[in-house]
Amino acid sequence: MNIVITGATSGIGQQLALDYAEQGHRVIACGRNQETLQQLTQKYPDRIGSLAFDIADKAQTLAKLRTLTGIDLVILSAGVCEYLDVENFDAAMFERVYQVNIFGTMYCVQALLPNLKRGSHLVLVGSTARLLPFTKAEVYGSSKAAIHYITRSLEVDLGQRGIKVSSVSPGFVKTPMTAANDFEMPMEVSVEFASSAIRKGIAKGKRDIAFPWVFATLLKCLSLMPQSWQVAISRRMAS
Ligand SMILES: NC(=O)c1ccc[n+]([C@@H]2O[C@H](COP(=O)([O-])OP(=O)(O)OC[C@H]3O[C@@H](n4cnc5c(N)ncnc54)[C@H](OP(=O)(O)O)[C@@H]3O)[C@@H](O)[C@H]2O)c1
Numbered sequence: 001m002n003i004v005i006t007g008a009t010s011g012i013g014q015q016l017a018l019d020y021a022e023q024g025h026r027v028i029a030c031g032r033n034q035e036t037l038q039q040l041t042q043k044y045p046d047r048i049g050s051l052a053f054d055i056a057d058k059a060q061t062l063a064k065l066r067t068l069t070g071i072d073l074v075i076l077s078a079g080v081c082e083y084l085d086v087e088n089f090d091a092a093m094f095e096r097v098y099q100v101n102i103f104g105t106m107y108c109v110q111a112l113l114p115n116l117k118r119g120s121h122l123v124l125v126g127s128t129a130r131l132l133p134f135t136k137a138e139v140y141g142s143s144k145a146a147i148h149y150i151t152r153s154l155e156v157d158l159g160q161r162g163i164k165v166s167s168v169s170p171g172f173v174k175t176p177m178t179a180a181n182d183f184e185m186p187m188e189v190s191v192e193f194a195s196s197a198i199r200k201g202i203a204k205g206k207r208d209i210a211f212p213w214v215f216a217t218l219l220k221c222l223s224l225m226p227q228s229w230q231v232a233i234s235r236r237m238a239s
Pocket of ligand 1: 006007008009010011012013030031032033034053054055056077078079080081100104125126127128129169170171172173174175176177178
């Protein structure tokens with residue numbers, strides 16, 4: 001397969017790039033960190049190519065991705081996380097995070113979609129954070145809820161073109177992103193586990209790839225409870 005992966009310079013995206021290359025696929029690894037991109041291409045010179053750009057920059061993103069053809073699989077994993085301090089509410093945090101997680105991801109979709117052929121697969125990385133109103137997650141959680149909704153609508157609208165669309169909802173994964181967290185992260189998994197779960201889900205054509213299973217299922221069940229319960233549970237977790 002020819003695979004495009006954003007966020008390939010770190011964490012989940014990087015592990016996916018390495019694992020797919022190891023399996024013999026051709027990967028175009030995307031990110032801003034040129035040094036890491038170079039290391040990836042040096043490790044698998046015949047299987048990993050790289051594109052350095054900032055997905056928050058629409059012109060750059062369109063210019064870099066628009067000409068790619070023959071792509072079988074796109075995994076849009078690039079993302080950022082910031083937690084809100086409600087006492088110092090600053091809407092600029094929404095602008096920063098949405099610019100990458102939502103608008104940046106959509107710039108990638110805009111650039112790649114015209115050249116995606118029948119039978120190709122578009123995968124957007126969200127988060128299980130979308131499932132409950134977690135403390136301090138107003139910005140990050142809402143960005144990932146938007147990604148999940150967009151994914152579901154895209155599946156409806158791209159069906160006729162024969163393009164499969166899937167949403168990935170990881171629980172806690174040990175990456176540089178979560179290294180900054182100062183709270184307990186139940187059922188945290190490794191990037192190797194995350195990559196394996198995502199690759200298996202994609203291979204099976206699953207529309208909703210959520211893992212680890214117990215954590216994701218628990219959150220899905222909680223998300224079906226009355227909202228007053230969800231708020232009470234989240235308040236308890238926050239205290
Ligand atoms: N780790 C978790 O527990 C967890 C849980 C749920 C969901 N997720 C989601 O999984 C995805 C990957 O997360 P991760 O944990 O692997 O994070 P990570 O290790 O911090 O990696 C983030 C990646 O996104 C790229 N990126 C960020 N801003 C970018 C920008 N403006 N332009 C281009 N690339 C940009 C980074 O590349 P450069 O710095 O090179 O640009 C990096 O490769 C994210 O969407 C995240 O929200 C993670």
